[in-house]
Amino acid sequence: MTPHVSRVRAAAVALLLAAAACAPAAQAAPASTPTRAPAGAPAPAPAPADTSVDVYIRALADTTERWFGASAQAPDTTGLDSTRAWALAHPKAEPNRAHRLRLAPEFDFNRVLGPAEGARLMLGATSSGPGEATAWAQHAAGPRAWYGGGDLQRRWIDVERGSAWGVRARAGRYCETLDRDFGDSGLDLMRALFAGADRQHRLRRDGAKLVVRRQAPAWWLAGVARIERETPLATTATWYLGGHGLLVTRNDSALAGRVHEASLTAGAHLPRTPLTVEAQVWNAGGALGGDLDYTRVRATLGGPVRLGAHFVLAPEMFYGRLNGSAPPQDAFYGGGAALRSQAAHTAPSAGAAAAHADLLLEDPLQRLAGRKGDPQFPIQFACFAGASARWGFDPVTGLARPTARNWPQRGAWNSEAGVSLLYRPGVPVPDAYLRIDWAFPLGGDGRGRGTYLSFTRLLEFRAP
């Protein structure tokens, strides 16, 4: 746009604004000094539509247009009419996206499967028609075995109420982690492939699973039923991209058996607080049948609390209890998020309780150092404290075993405090931080102070 044209436009806008400002004044006059229409005079014409809002919004748009310059210009429409006419006269085959088959590569890597390559086929959309159907297959080079399956997902979303119903049915052969509470498949893959630092233990599940979920703005509810055969797996790959020598080589054995399990999850945002509470119950065996018999309960409470303009406190609490037989694949695994000075996904137990809080400085350290603008790599500072306890385990084998206790003994608690430097890259998980923790154990349980590198969320206790 030439300066002359923009000046003319600015002048026009200024005139319009002036007119808009004067128009109400002109209307005000009759209101303050009412005059009577002469008898027999024709009825006054209806008042013109009030365009002052349009003028105001247009003026704001003009300001925006000047700020963005070329990016905000209207397109050159020369030739578009004829292109459109030709396209309509010669319609291309544009298949409905909901009915188009989509193909995506599938890749996984861990010490049990080794590299596993395959593909995923998707058809439909989750929120229309019969839903989205997915079929996938993957060949694991380690055990030279095929994994794969299919699932069907459908969601019904009520935008006005902000609620949704969802149904998902799946069947097939899956490789999953023994730790049912903590973990992220994407992060586990990165740890295993690039650092050889994957601590998760895995098992195989063959069977079917049905999930029904109800989501409202303030609460959610989910029911799950599954019939699956669970099989232990062994380590087949002891390498990663950086070489050999994994942090954890052995893969803990799951208890083999057929599982008939039903579970219920309920959660809510606590009114007038930033806290979220969630409770889950799993039940297997008994009237449901199957080889494994247990009841598993877990509850979490946590949420971020803003403290002033610069700090965020992120407290969370966790309680878990396993009754009946205590198979490793249903036990609770401490460490990690609960206690940084204790390795994650280790030490299974039939009971676990933990409390943890991070105090995060929201401003990047670079800004505190006086640098203005957004830093290239915003580094944040935090300090933390936590306590964790486990009970219901065999002190010799380290495996979980049944217990009648519902709460740990006083001496079972381990605690720590420390400081952290955090960087959030935003990928592959938007709210996960790459963090270096300096943790100092509190109490004399033999843990030494140490430096830990991890990639985790700040609030990790909620169900994945």
Added chain:
Amino acid sequence: MRPRTIPPPAAAHSVALAIALVVALACGGPPRATATTAPDRAPAHGAALAVEDTMRTEVPPVFVSAPRVTLDEILDRVARGEARRDSLLADESFLATVRIVSNTGGQGAPQLLEEIVQQVWKRRPRRTRTIELRHWYLHPPRRNEATVGVSVRSSDDMREEIVNFAFQASGRRRYTFRIAGREILGDHIVYRVAFEPRSPLDVTAPAGTVWIDTRDDVVARQEIEFRRSPIPLFVRGIRRMVVERRKVDGVWVLSRILARVDATFPLPRYGRTFDFGLTLTQYAVNTGLPDSLFDAPAAGRDRQEGSR
């Protein structure tokens, strides 16, 4: 009871008085200036007024008879207004233009890198058709060249969630709101309502300000602000993002989305700072788009026509 707005005459009166006051103050300058130029009366440092001297004026009281409503009520009305706006639309068609402009950081001249023009038709329920009319590159990518690409897809509804996401039922729980300002324009009141994520750890939710026309109870404009980059590894920050609407045949429709992005590293072809612009023009609403427009043609027929 439907609350009444502030009566226009009173508001206009105060506006007129304010204008008169400004004019009077502006006109008050020259005589004093004249006085200072008079050599026999002007002090060395110009005219002086006593500290105790006060300008007196009388402003008639303005009685606001409109009942007050809470911010929550305004937010409820916006949710209903947006739903009403959506229900007014049976179909719409528009020309969508996406522009990527590089070099917008202030160094060097901005350069248009890519432009995509699409004709879009939408009809309730969930029917949409898009025809790409132009795809222009400054530097067309070579085959197998790794580039950052732009892909534009129109959703199959007319709810315009990018404008009203914070006011939807699910968004209300996620954000906190406050009144940031108010404009009285004729018999309209335009509220500026600022919102920000309730959770300080919610990195994907932006903060922002919306302009709400309380006559229609719809969002007329929105400025979005990301206090922290959603993906700091690639995006250092979003300097400014504006979402605009305009009225077409009495219905507020999305007219423009503009964003200036600072990349953490210079991106291939896009550089370090670039603009993303989506402009929607040539709107037509409720024209009764025919079924034939949305029926996907058979691939075979297309090939046959091509072979002829």
